[in-house]
Amino acid sequence: MSGRRRRGEELEQAILRAAAEELRESGYAGMTMDRVAARAGTNKNAIYRRWPHRAALGIAAYRHLSDAALPNPDTGSLRGDALEMLRQINATWSSPHGAVLRDLLAAAADEPELLTLMRERSGADSMDRVWLGMLERAAARGEAPAAAVHHRVATTPVMVLRAEYAVRGNPSVPDQVLVEIVDEVFLPLVRGRG
């Protein structure tokens, strides 16, 4: 029927695109190999020749649709930086991207191999570095004690936000909560390390 027969890179991209769309529409549970193959206009052979598992395809599809550029706000105040950072993260996790990511993380809880793949892909390390940079700038401005430039301080806000997602089922958090995390936890913590 179709005159052309796609090969190599072109076919691979088509499969990834199809898988990403399935992920977005139906989540990881709904991302069936047959449906991906059908949507890509190919068959499962071409998929299994490239990825060993369904899960591997899921991860590849996710990274295909998401090249999350990490935000790095510099508003001039520690409070402004932190709040902006949390707002960006909240927006990302509430987006369809975030839904796919959370779904994949949940599904990968069984398979440790995938979990590590996801983790190294999630950019947790660079996230830390951004927060540490914020703290360093604040310390240089005299806005925070030098002892506040610390790994645990840097990771706490995001961890609290993430836990907030877990407590609510809803992955989106009202802005008021973000303000609360900054004013009631992050800034007191920074002050308390004088």
Added chain:
Amino acid sequence: MSGRRRRGEELEQAILRAAAEELRESGYAGMTMDRVAARAGTNKNAIYRRWPHRAALGIAAYRHLSDAALPNPDTGSLRGDALEMLRQINATWSSPHGAVLRDLLAAAADEPELLTLMRERSGADSMDRVWLGMLERAAARGEAPAAAVHHRVATTPVMVLRAEYAVRGNPSVPDQVLVEIVDEVFLPLVRGRG
């Protein structure tokens, strides 16, 4: 063969016990309806007459095997209380119980109905109250400012610990990390709210 035929409560308990054992041995993914039925010495009819989904059975089985008595340490110092609390939680989550719970939580990420069931069963609220009680005692001793008796302060240590599980794949955290959470995050945070 078996002369007796179990009914009602007796059969229900047998099914729950079988499901709980399957959960413990093979996780939620391995808890097959057929296997539960076989292990309980019955068939799927008896199960589906009681629980509509596999997931509902999973939750029922979990709550059947876990009636987690909430710890409530009172060591005389805020640091001691917090550390003891984190140690207890860490032990619980590292145990087979915890493995089952984490597995269920992951599996329930898709089905919001189950997620709420799990949440209301997890006792997050009473956890908060225990931490608030610790803070109140510390404030009464003059060990902490009154402003530290605050919901966000109370929930932060457990949230950080939980996030620590997510960062490592491993659900068990070395004791040193618990000490770090208390000394580098919790106590500075309490101090910072003066």
Added chain:
DNA sequence: CGTTATAGGGTACGGCTCGTACCCTAAGGA
């Protein structure tokens, strides 16, 4: 320009699981 190894396409299948349907029989109350 012809030949040949490679990779896609089509299709079918085995194995597993969920959830349902039937039919028969033990249990226990009326």
Added chain:
DNA sequence: TCCTTAGGGTACGAGCCGTACCCTATAACG
């Protein structure tokens, strides 16, 4: 004693994963 109820046995449809097989388009290579 009879009769409603609930268990037991079994089979089945449907969906999915991962594999196998066979045929053909494609591209590299002589």
